[in-house]
Amino acid sequence: VNDLKDLLELALSDAPGPGERADPAGDLARGRRLLRRRRLTALAGVTAAVLCGVLVPLALQGSGPAAASHPAAAASSHPQPSHPQPSHLRRARPRPVSSPRRSSWSRGSGRSRPVTG
Amino acid sequence: MPRSSRDEEFSAFVQARRTGLVRSACLLTAGDTHLAEDLVQTALARLFVAWPKVRRAGTESAYVWRIIVNAHIDEVRRPGRRRERHLPELPESPAPPEVFPDGLGGGEVRAALAALPPGMRAAVVLRHWLDLSVEETAELLNCSEGTVKSQTAKAAARLRDLLSPAVVERTYP
Numbered sequence: 001v002n003d004l005k006d007l008l009e010l011a012l013s014d015a016p017g018p019g020e021r022a023d024p025a026g027d028l029a030r031g032r033r034l035l036r037r038r039r040l041t042a043l044a045g046v047t048a049a050v051l052c053g054v055l056v057p058l059a060l061q062g063s064g065p066a067a068a069s070h071p072a073a074a075a076s077s078h079p080q081p082s083h084p085q086p087s088h089l090r091r092a093r094p095r096p097v098s099s100p101r102r103s104s105w106s107r108g109s110g111r112s113r114p115v116t117g
Numbered sequence: 118m119p120r121s122s123r124d125e126e127f128s129a130f131v132q133a134r135r136t137g138l139v140r141s142a143c144l145l146t147a148g149d150t151h152l153a154e155d156l157v158q159t160a161l162a163r164l165f166v167a168w169p170k171v172r173r174a175g176t177e178s179a180y181v182w183r184i185i186v187n188a189h190i191d192e193v194r195r196p197g198r199r200r201e202r203h204l205p206e207l208p209e210s211p212a213p214p215e216v217f218p219d220g221l222g223g224g225e226v227r228a229a230l231a232a233l234p235p236g237m238r239a240a241v242v243l244r245h246w247l248d249l250s251v252e253e254t255a256e257l258l259n260c261s262e263g264t265v266k267s268q269t270a271k272a273a274a275r276l277r278d279l280l281s282p283a284v285v286e287r288t289y290p
Binding site: 004005007008010011012013024026027028030031032033034035038 | 128
């Protein structure tokens with residue numbers, strides 16, 4: 001095996017060649033088409049971004065006065081705290097006080113059983 | 118359509134370089150001229166899009182080669198391509214094959230090139246066919262200089278291994 005460059009030249013020597021003509025018109029047309037497509041894509045992207053930027057705030061603004069026109073519906077009968085209370089400040093709800101059940105243990109029988117009453 | 122200076126410059130570049138690009142891309146594709154033509158068309162179309170910037174930087178050739186190499190690697194990795202069948206020999210030869218003094222033919226060299234991985238083949242073509250430096254090759258392939266050196270050395274050894282039996286067989290039939 002000789003020099004790599006000679007080897008590569010040999011690989012091309014009897015390969016079907018591309019032809020001697022180098023017509024740039026086809027490449028120029030393909031390049032222009034690709035350029036036009038990219039410009040259109042970029043334009044579409046910018047348009048979509050602008051529309052999103054304009055329409056979303058408009059939609060949000062539109063929903064604002066509608067909610068403000070019905071204050072009664074917005075107000076609730078049981079006001080809730082605006083933010084949750086921390087757990088260490090939360091108190092356990094007081095349980096209803098009930099009379100304690102008295103129980104006495106009967107003696108003498110083999111089994112120990114509480115007798116209520 | 119009126120021709121701008123961009124069109125004029127691009128046309129002059131294509132006129133001067135296209136044939137050489139397709140021939141070199143043929144090495145990259147191991148003799149597949151249709152794929153080489155596709156790669157060059159893709160690269161030139163993208164070059165036209167980026168022409169003002171590339172022209173200003175004066176890196177037309179490097180830009181085109183980067184696109185060709187990347188497009189080739191993408192093409193080879195494409196899943197649909199794995200189902201295609203590769204023939205070791207060309208179905209027909211348009212001209213009597215030229216041979217080396219040691220009896221080696223172009224078809225055998227192309228088959229040996231096809232046996233190399235695409236990245237290794239690209240390193241060989243850029244480094245030994247286009248005579249780019251190690252730094253330029255590394256920049257084009259987006260790898261380190263050490264990788265370029267090791268890839269070209271491995272490729273040379275592999276080609277030697279692949280082609281030696283053919284040479285021995287022809288020299289001592």
